Amino acid sequence: MRVAIKATEEAIIRLLKAGHPLPGEVVDRKEETRLPVFQSVEAVPVKHYGFEGTGRIVVARGRRDVWFVDIKRKDGKLTLKEGESFLDMRDKLQQRYPGQKVTGWLVTTADIDPQARTAIAEKQCFATACAAKR
Numbered sequence: 001m002r003v004a005i006k007a008t009e010e011a012i013i014r015l016l017k018a019g020h021p022l023p024g025e026v027v028d029r030k031e032e033t034r035l036p037v038f039q040s041v042e043a044v045p046v047k048h049y050g051f052e053g054t055g056r057i058v059v060a061r062g063r064r065d066v067w068f069v070d071i072k073r074k075d076g077k078l079t080l081k082e083g084e085s086f087l088d089m090r091d092k093l094q095q096r097y098p099g100q101k102v103t104g105w106l107v108t109t110a111d112i113d114p115q116a117r118t119a120i121a122e123k124q125c126f127a128t129a130c131a132a133k134r
Helices: 009-018 080-096 114-122
Strands: 040-045 056-061 065-072 101-108 126-128
Touching (some): 009 040, 009 056, 065 080, 080 101, 114 126
Parallel strands (some): 065 101, 101 126
Antiparallel strands (some): 040 056
């Protein structure tokens, strides 16, 4: 099954609710990634979690797992600084949900700097570059 990742909240919500495994090439891994079963999947303003900005993230909550998806629609390259900002968000969400494992997934329409990609992978998070805009 081929999965095309679109950088829209609606597409990500549908994908997470469906629960199909994510192919390795989509999330920059050797093997496919099985998704947990989520009880709720919704787009939430970042201010709801105490972050600055006007953007939104998709938060998927299960019994043992919390996933959040940060969608970056931009041209050019996603920098190491932006990757570190994404990881800071993951760390703060982990503090908010101490009994659950928080996994972050960065979906962007841009290329990802190799250093940023490495930093994200080291924290056991996922990154998808060059996602479709629509």
